[in-house]
Amino acid sequence: MSSVQYGRVAQADFFTTTHRISGQVNTGPKPLSDMLNDRSLSYVMAVNVYVSRLSEPGEIVAHMPVAYLSKQNLSFVIVAAREARQAERTRFSAQEYRAVITLPAFEITGKFLGPLRVDMQVFSPASLDPFVLVTEATAQIVALPEVTFGGEVILVNGSRLESFGLSE
Amino acid sequence: MSKVLVIDDEAPLTALIGRFLENAGFKVESATSGVEGLHKATAIRPDLIVLDIMMPDIDGYEVCRRLRADPRTARAAIVVLTARTQPIDKQMALRAGADMHVVKPFSGKVLVETVQKLLAARAHPLGHQVVVLRLRQGVGATTLTTNLALALAEDTGRLSTAVDLVLSGGQVGSILGMHAERSWVESWQGDQGMDGLAPHLLRHSSGLFMLPAPVLPPDMASPETWRVARLLQVVRGWSDYVIIDTPAALGNLASVLLDSSSLVLLLLSPDDALRTVQFTLATINKSAPEPLQLWPVVTGTPAAQEAAGRTEVHFKEQVEQVLGLPVAAVLPWSPGPQPVIVSQPGSPLAAAIRALAQQVTGSAAKSA
DSSP: OOOOOOSEEEEEEEEOSSEEEEEEEEEETSOHHHHHHOTTOOEEEEEEEEEEETTBTTSOOEEEEEEEEEGGGOOEEEEOGGGSOOOOOOSSSOEEEEEEEEETTEEEEEEEEEOSSOOTTTOOGGGSOSEEEEEEEEEEETTEEEEEEEEEEEEEEGGGOSEEEEEO | OOEEEEEOSOHHHHHHHHHHHHHTTOEEEEESSHHHHHHHHHHHOOSEEEEESOOSSSOHHHHHHHHHHSTTTTTSEEEEEESOOSHHHHHHHHHHTOSEEEESSOOHHHHHHHHHHHHHHHHSOOOEEEEEEESSTTSSHHHHHHHHHHHHHHHHOSOEEEEEOOTTTOOHHHHHTOOOSSOHHHHOOSSSHHHHHGGGOEEOTTSOEEEOOOOSOGGGOOOOHHHHHHHHHHHHHHOSEEEEEOOSOOTTHHHHHHHHOSEEEEEEOTTSOHHHHHHHHHHHHHHSSSOOOEEEEEEOOHHHHHTTTHHHHHHHHHHHHHHOSOOOEEEOOOSSOOOHHHHOTTSHHHHHHHHHHHHHHHHHHHHO
């Protein structure tokens, strides 16, 4: 991949309900999760973008030097751990849960760092960052369950959630 | 000095990889696009190619496919170096013909070690691969495969491996009295090389190694074609002789087997219609990239045995006349599949197969 890069560049796999988009994002001094969670930005600009269809997620069907990705239409983003700001382990967020998440076209499983005791009457995904951080995560395409995507961190778009389940 | 071609559109990275490899003693050339990479590969014929996947003109998978399709570059080792790190990406790379998939960011030490390991494996001459073809069931192809492999193991003292590619109901293991709990089809993903394959190889007391067919229902025992191609490449890199039993209907395996085999033994019996055989041969030859070394082998039938071998001799003459190829061996009929090389070493069938094994070793020596 060729590029002129200044500042911090994050390599990421962005997934929509129809496409896998691999590209690089200049995130300045911060991790990519901060850019995704910044409510003042609707788009993320990526460079050296390679597009695959979900029906053949390994085949590259298009290349674009630059592309704007609509954040609200992203289902999730796979990044290296350094590109995700981890929740601090305090006495209020110290328990690791097994998370099972369903989104249109995808199922995601992994670990979620949450409050010490989750009170489902009070706890709501709406109270989380726009992109929910799941570690040691695996995503499966519902239509092609034999194809899995994994990464240190998956940032799941909270507004695309169909269900969000936690278990200890 | 081994030649390495680095194809990556990111020039600084290409230069960095070049420095790592030059410091390790390789002669390095570079290209910064897929098109340039293909041109340089045909011009300089590198021993190994380090290939990026995400390139704007032609992606690395397509470059890899074209390199493998061109006889001038088909034998180069290919290491894919990419930021696409998902299991499907590794599968795509191996399917396109790459030998190894290394993810970015990478360590120079790991890359150099990978290159050294691959080139060392290539330095070892590939084994002589013999595929036993039959046009229908019940002509004794499994008996021939098993006994030819046994004869090669016993008589040459070289590493010989029988590979059972009759993936549904293969019998090589049964003839040798050996069974595996799990087969390579279930757990070998193509990228673990010989280390991953070793647990699936069974060793017979004769010294012969055997890769049994899976004990799986037919619909579950169909590995992808690229995985079979990779399997044969790995076994050939390790074993001096590789003898393969195949199903009557080759399906997708045909191109893989015909592309990679040094010798094809076509087993025919007097019950085969020679016009059909002639048509099949023409089709096989048309689909093979290079002229095949094909040896007809005639096997007997119970009826032929009653005629004291006269039927086989007559059929042999017919085969030679119609196909225009000399028959390499006439095998007497034998009741049921047996490892005659070890169980009845003095039998006429064992003697005929040993004589065929000698011809195979002669052919291997010539091609070496």
